[in-house]
Amino acid sequence: QKEVEQDPGPLSVPEGAIVSLNCTYSNSAFQYFMWYRQYSRKGPELLMYTYSSGNKEDGRFTAQVDKSSKYISLFIRDSQPSDSATYLCAMSNIQGGSEKLVFGKGTKLTVNP
Amino acid sequence: SQTIHQWPATLVQPVGSPLSLECTVEGTSNPNLYWYRQAAGRGLQLLFYSVGIGQISSEVPQNLSASRPQDRQFILSSKKLLLSDSGFYLCAWRKDSYGYTFGSGTRLTVV
Numbered sequence: 001q002k003e004v005e006q007d008p009g010p011l012s013v014p015e016g017a018i019v020s021l022n023c024t025y026s027n028s029a030f031q032y033f034m035w036y037r038q039y040s041r042k043g044p045e046l047l048m049y050t051y052s053s054g055n056k057e058d059g060r061f062t063a064q065v066d067k068s069s070k071y072i073s074l075f076i077r078d079s080q081p082s083d084s085a086t087y088l089c090a091m092s093n094i095q096g097g098s099e100k101l102v103f104g105k106g107t108k109l110t111v112n113p
Numbered sequence: 114s115q116t117i118h119q120w121p122a123t124l125v126q127p128v129g130s131p132l133s134l135e136c137t138v139e140g141t142s143n144p145n146l147y148w149y150r151q152a153a154g155r156g157l158q159l160l161f162y163s164v165g166i167g168q169i170s171s172e173v174p175q176n177l178s179a180s181r182p183q184d185r186q187f188i189l190s191s192k193k194l195l196l197s198d199s200g201f202y203l204c205a206w207r208k209d210s211y212g213y214t215f216g217s218g219t220r221l222t223v224v
Contacts, residue, residue: 008154034212043119043203043215044157088157090212100147100172101213105156 003027006089006104015113019076023089023104026070030091030102033065035074038086038106047087048074079111115140119204119216126223132177132191134219136204139185145207146187148179151218152200163187199223 006023013019021035032051036044048063050056050072056063062075072091076083089104119136126132138144148160159172161179169179176195180188187204201220205213 006156032212036212036215041201041218041220043205043218045215046212049212100159100162103157105154 003102004089004091004104007107008105010108010110012110012112013079015079015081015111017079017111019079019083019109019111021074021076021087021089021107021109023072023091024070025072025091025102027091027093027102028067028070029093032092033063033072034090034101035061035063036088036090036103038088040085044088079109081111081113084110115206115214117204117206117214117216119219121219122217124219124221126194126221128196128223129193132189132194132198132221134189134202134204134221136187136189136216137185138187138206141185141206143184146181147205147207147213148187148189149203149205149215150200151203157203161189194223196223 004025034049035047037047038044048061050063050065053065053067060077064073086106086108088106090101092101116139145164147162149157150160151157161169161171163169163181166181166184177191199222201218203218204216207213
């Protein structure tokens, strides 16, 4: 079983739709959970991060972590064409100076005007 | 402010040729540095990471090597490229406990 599983999509939605992106993981030691957005031919940029379980909201974006189910989600409200990108989940546990992020494979999202 | 520079943006190299990709970070000291490769359908694969000058950890056996000659410089190298080395190479540094900052990437095509 892979450490992090993410549905690669692609996902195509109309402008204004609510988008739900999800990842599951197997390592119960993960404590930090992140979502990155990657535009075509660019490096990933950090979008959201959460520690342990719970919700975090930032504008149109909401990140949820359910550690009991080993499941994380990113919700995008009122999606815009500019949200079209690949979204990668990532997670880590602190192991001193050798902390490493483990990434999902990414979900490609297209928001159609 | 902290910034990360990575170059070149695009590279086309013949099989068997050497490779050198450079990454530098500004505005911070003693960062953790990382090299990732992103191939279509395979996600981000960690290749090397470094917690200090001269300290390199390799995550996967491969045709590549990394060096950290200075605190804020991280170099990815190969003596002889293979077709399978094609991909999108990303350098990153750890900003804090919550995430990494990535460079803009180098798209390498081995022909």
